[in-house]
Amino acid sequence: MNNDDKRFAPVSNPEDIEVENMLRNYYQKEISEYPDFAKMAERAMAEGDTLKTESTIKAKAWYLTAKRTILTAAVLVLILGLLKFSFYAMPRWEAFAYAAVQSVPFAEHLISKQDVGLLQEAKKGNIQAQELSATVDGFRIDIVGTYADSNRTVIFFQLNPPPADSGSWMPESIKLVDQFGMSRYNSYSVSMDSDTNKGMIEFPAAPAWQRVLGVRFHLEIGVLNWTTADFSKEKSGPWTMEWVQEWQDAKETIHPAAVVSNEEVEIKLKKVILTPSSTKLDYTAEFKKSVAHENLEMYIEKASDGTRYEFLSAGFRTSGFSKAGTGDILFPPLEGAREYRFVIKRTDGIAGKWVLPFTIPK
Structure with missing residues (x-):
């Protein structure tokens, strides 16, 4: 280590003194444009603490949100699990496993x-x-x-x-x-x-x-x-x-909102449900006077060529002194996206023909 005190001796050369003064003035000017270091450090530390606190709060908020979401999901899974368990284990019900889907020979x-x-x-x-x-x-x-x-x-x-x-x-x-x-x-x-x-x-x-x-x-x-x-x-x-x-879901559900009426009856086609095995039509009939109920003649026909589909089964439930009722009719499956007509004749003793159109979309 060099302990020569001459290194710290005052500068005596006029040219060196001039250079030193120039450097001193320059750095003094530059430093004066910056805040006091202590204050700057204190501010930086304070900002650091604030940033840490905000980050912690944000992290905790995100964590709590995620935690709540996970807990909610876990509760739902638990509830569904218990429901599913009760589905098989509820008293008075013997648990039957889903059988393989295969044809019944006869x-x-x-x-x-x-x-x-x-x-x-x-x-x-x-x-x-x-x-x-x-x-x-x-x-x-x-x-x-x-x-x-x-x-x-x-x-x-x-x-x-x-x-x-x-x-x-x-x-x-x-x-x-x-x-x-x-x-x-x-x-x-x-x-x-x-x-x-x-x-x-x-x-x-x-x-x-x-x-x-x-x-x-x-x-x-x-x-x-x-x-x-x-x-x-x-x-x-x-x-x-x-x-x-087990269930086969509906392939399509249509709400035609088709209405036909005369001075004695109003018929509305409310819903058409298409499944692999059949087509079901839900309708309402409102009579403007009480009538004796008779068998209905009804069918679906293809609008393009008049191909007719006869009904398989039908039900009609009345209310309000036989002046109103709802019906559902089962037909064979229809052939794809086309225009069809639901035709009713001789509705409850009232002569006439009512045609309610509906379309199966592509």
Whole structure:
């Protein structure tokens, strides 16, 4: 280390003194344009603390938001999990796994030739296979397959009477109840092959809101009637079976808002629901005077060439002293994006023809 004190000796050379003074003046001027370092450091530290606090707050806010979102999602998952668990484990309900979707061998022999949509679904293997059975006094009923979409629910079954009671039997007093214990399916139809004791039961569709968590059905057949001339012989049940039902969603739902009216009646076409198995039309009729209800002649026709589609089944419910009612009609599937007409003739004894157009979009 160099400890020579001469390095710190005052400058004596006039030229050096002049250069030193020039440098001193220059740096003094430059420094004067900046704030005091202590104040600058204090301000910088304060800004740093503020920045840290703001960053922490923002980070905490983001973290809390994310945390709340994650916790909410976790709670929802837990709720859905519990609901799904209750769906399978609720008391009084036996847990049935979803069966493989495959054809029920005899289904196509029970479905009418006019019901081309359901027949096609059976041939495609879209009937949900079931292995459900109930026996009362030697009479066994097997459910071998089910089908459900936004328009209807269909149950395929096999009747097995004991040898001593062989013959043609018809199930009656049938109830279909959902997992909430509510029966919304009071109207149904039964088709039977008396030679084989095979049959199908058709109900309206379950409400759409039930499909969020799935639908469990509880079927109860109260009575078997022997199909003699007077139906004098019967066997009392009930035969009960439970299962989880799969669904085919609607392909299209249309709200035509078509209206036709005259001086006696007004008819509105409210909704058209297209599913793989059928087309359903929902309509209302308001009569301007009470009338006696008669059978309706109604069909869908293709606007381009008049091709006619006959209805498969229909229901009409009245209210208000028979002056108003709602109806739903089931037709075969329609052929793609086209213009169609819903035609009604002889509405409840009132002569005439009412045409309500609707279009299936591309």
